[in-house]
Amino acid sequence: MADADADTRPNVLLVLTDQERYDASAPGGPPVETPAIDRLSSEGVRFEQAFTPISICSSARASLLTGQFPHGHGMLNNCHEPDAIRANLPAELPTFSAELVAAGYDLTYTGKWHAGRDQTPADFGFSYLGGSDKHHDDIDEAFREYREERGVPVGEADLEEEIYTGEEPRERSEGTFVAATTSVGVEDTRAYFLAERTIDAIESHADGDRDGPFFHRADFYGPHHPYVVPEPYASLYDPDEIEPPESYAETYDGKPQVHENYLAYRGVTGFDWDLWAEALAKYWGFITLIDHQLERILEALENRGLAEETVVVHASDHGDFAGSHRQFNKGPLMYDDTYRIPLQVRWPGVVESGSVCEAPVHLHDLAATFLEMGGVDVPESFDARSLVPLLETGGDAVDNTVDGGAVSEAWPDSTFAQYHGDEFGLYTQRMVRTAEYKYVYNGPDIDELYDLESDPAELQNLIDHPGYAEVRREMRDRLIDWMNETDDPNRVWVTDVLENAS
Template identity: 65%
Template sequence: MADSRPNVLFVLTDQERYDYTAPDGPPVETPELDRLSRDGVRFERAYTPTSICSSARASLLTGLYPHNHGMVNNTHEADAIQPNLPPDLPTFGEGLADVGYRNTYLGKWHVGRDQTPDDFGFSYLGGSDAHHDNIDSAFGEYRADMGVEVDEADLEDPIYTDDGSLVAATDPVPVEATRPYFLAERTIEELRRAADADAPFFHRTDFLGPHHPYVVPEPYASMYDPDEIELPNSYAETFDGKPQVHENYVDYRGVREFGRETWAEVIAANRGFMTLIDDQVGRVLNAIDDLGLTDDTVVAHASDHGDFVGGHRQFNKGPLMYEDTYHVPLQIRWPGVVESGSVDDVPVRLHDLMPTFLDVCDAPIPDGLDARSLRPLLEGDRPDDWPEAVVSEYHGDEFGLYTQRMIHTGDYKYVFNSPDVDELYDLRDDPAELQNLIEHPDFEAVRRDLRERLVDWMHGTDDPLRQWGAQALG
C-alpha cells in the first residue's frame, strides 16, 4: 500500500524581518513567498524564542526554550555556555527518521560547535562554509568550477561599520554564482532524487541570508533606490527612559556615525538580498510543481529571528527585545488541509514547528516540550486553551551575558531586564516602541498583570530565574 504521509519542504532564512513579507510592510518584492501565503496560511503573530542564531535554531530542533536545552548563546563564540546540544534531547529530525522519513539538509547549521545535521537524523548535503559553519567547502568548489573567485577587496561600493566590519556591497558576479542560487540548485537536485524514492521526504534548506553582510550582485544591488527608502518610524529613537545597553549597542556595533543616507543604502542592500532569496525560493517552488509533488508536499517558511537594519538606529541584533528581531515570518502551505489565503492571528512560536513537523508526519511527539503542534490551527481549529501571549528570552552574546524575558500579548509588551530598567510598550498607540511606559501610573494594572503572567511562565517552564525573578517582579 502506498505511503500517504505528506512530504515536507522547510525553508529557513537567516535573520529575515517579519514585515518584508507582511501585506502592510515596506515595499519589498517577495512574490514567491507571497505565493506561499496566498496558497496557504500566514501567521501574523509568530515569534522566535530568542533573537540569537544558535539558541533559536536549537529551540527549533528540540521544541524547548533555550534555558531548557542549554544552548543559551552562540556556539562559535569563546564564551559559549554550552557548545553542543546534549545527545539525549529528542529532536524532530531523529523523530522523523525513526518513522521512515528520508531526511535531508542543506545550508546553514550553527547548532553545535562539533555537531552537524548528521548527528540529528538528517543526511547533510553541504552548503555551509560561512556564517560560522565550516562543515564543507561545497560552495567554494561550486564557484571555482564556474571560474569565479572574489574576495572582499573585489567588492564594489562597500559599506563598513565604524570598526571596519563589512555591512553591504555589490558582488561583481553573475546571479548563478551566489550562495542563494547555489543552495536553490542543490535543493532542486535533491527534490528530483526524492521524487523517485519510495519513502516520504523531509527536506530542509537553510539560506545564509538575508543576514549581513548584504552582499548581492546586479540586478539586486540596484533594485531599491536609496533615495526612495523611508527609514522606519523607530529610527526616531532617543533612548530616553530605555536601558543603557540600548545606546551602548550603537557604539558596540559600530554604527554611531551612520546617518540617514548611509542607513538608506544599507536598507536598500538588505532588501535586494531579500528579493534575491525570494527568487530562489520561487525556483524551488516551481520545481515542486514540475515534479508533480505539489499536492503531496507541505511547504513551510520561517526565519530564526529578525534584523534591525536601522530600526531604533541599530544594526544586527542584541539585548533589545523589539519587534524588529523577535517577530518572525511564518507561512505554511498544505494542499487539501490549509485553507488557501488564510491568515492566523493567534500567537505562535518558532519552536512550535518541532512538534508540528512530527504531528504532520504522524510521528510521536515527545513529552516535556515547551512547544505545541500547530496542526489544529492548520486544520482551521483553535483549541480553547491556546495561549494568548508569547514569551521570549535572551541570555547574551559576545557583548556579555545579559538576561531578559519578554511577554507579548498583542496589545502590550513587557520586558524584564534583570540588570537595568524594565520596559513596557503599548503597541496599539506606539507600534514603533519608542515610549517606555514602565513608570507611567496609568499602566500600573497592565504592568502588574504582565508581571504575574511572566512569573507563572517562569514556574511553568522551570526557568532558572523563577526564584529571584519572581521576587523582583512580585
C-alpha cells in the same frame, strides 16, 4: 509512536532564512518584492503573530531542533564563539529530526547549520547535501568547489559600494562588513547554489531514489549581513526612495542604558539615514534574491508532481534591525524588529488558501508541528505545541470548548522570549508579549512596557507610567506563569522580584 502510513503522510519542505524581518513580506510593509513568499501566503496560511524564542542564531536554531526554549536546551549564546555556554547540544535531548527519522522519514539538509560547534546535521538524522562554508560552520567545501568549477573562486569577486561599521564606513580596515554590490552573477551566489542543491534533493525523491516521505530543510545564509548582492538586486531598490521607519526617531529616553551603548558597540553611532538607506536597499535586494530562489524551488515541486503532497514552510530564525531604532544586527533589545518573524505554511488539502492566523506562536512550535504531520508523538521534553490545529481551522485559535465530551486546550494569548547576553557578558532578559502589550524584564536595568496598539514602534517605555499600573501587574503575572510553566531556572529569583515589584 503513533501509527503512520508512509503513503499518506506529507513530505515537508522547510525553508529557513537567516535574520529576515517579519515586515519585509507582510501586507502594508515596505515595498519589498517577495512573489514566492506572497504565493505561499495566498495558497496557505500566513501567521501574523509568530515570534522567535530568542534573537540569536545558535540558540534559536537549537530551539527549532529540540522544541525547547533556550533555558531548556542550554545553548544560550552562539556556539562558535569562545564564550559559548554550550558548544554542542546534549546527545540525549530529543529532536524533531531524530524522531522523524525513526518514523521512516528521509531527511536531507542544505545550507547553514550553526546549531553545534562540532556537530553537523548528520548527527541529527539529516543527510547533508552541502552549502556551508567558513561562516560559523565549516561543514564542507561544496560551495567553494561549485565556484571553482564556475571559474569564480570564492574571495576573488570585486566589491563596490562597500559599507562598514566604524568612523570610516567606506574603509575596509575598520569595523564589521555591512553591505556591498558583488561582481559575480546570480548563478554564482550561495543563494542560487542552495536552491540548486534543494532542487537536486526534490528530483532525487521524485525519481524514487529515496524511500518514504521526505523532509528537506533549506537554510539560506541571508539576508543576514553582510548584505552582499549582485545585479540586478543590488540596484533594485533606490535608497533615495526609502523613508525612515517610525522607530528611527528613537531617543533612548527612559530605556535601558545598553540600548544606547549598542550604537557605539556595533559601530553605527555616526550612521545617518542616507547610509542606512543604502544598506537597507541591499538588505531588501538580498530578500528578493532569496525569494526568487524559493520561487525556483516551488516550481521544481510542481514540475516533478510533488506540490500537492508536500507541506511548504517558510520562516526565519529571527529578524534584523537594519536601521530600525538606529541599530545594526541584533542584541539585548527585545523589539519586534528582531523577535517577530515571518511564517507561512502551505499544506494542500488541509490549509485553506489565503488564511491569516492571529494566534501567537513560537518558531520552535514547528518542531511539534512536524511530528504531528508525520504521525509521531511529541516528546514530553518539548516546550512546543503543534500548529496543526490552527492549520486545520484556517488559523482560528482553539478555545476551551467541549467537543464530543473532550475539552480542548485553550491556545495561549501571549508569547514568551528570552535573551542571555552575548559579547557584553551574561545577563537575564525575559519578555512576554500579547497583541496589545509587551513587557521586558531586564535584570540589571530598568524594565520595559510598551503599548503596541498606540506605539507599534516601541518608542515610549511606559514601565513607570501610573496609568499603566494594572497592565504592568498583569504582564508581570503573565511572565511569572510562563517561567513556571517552562521550568525556567531563573523563576526562583525573578518571580520573587516581579511579585514584590510595585
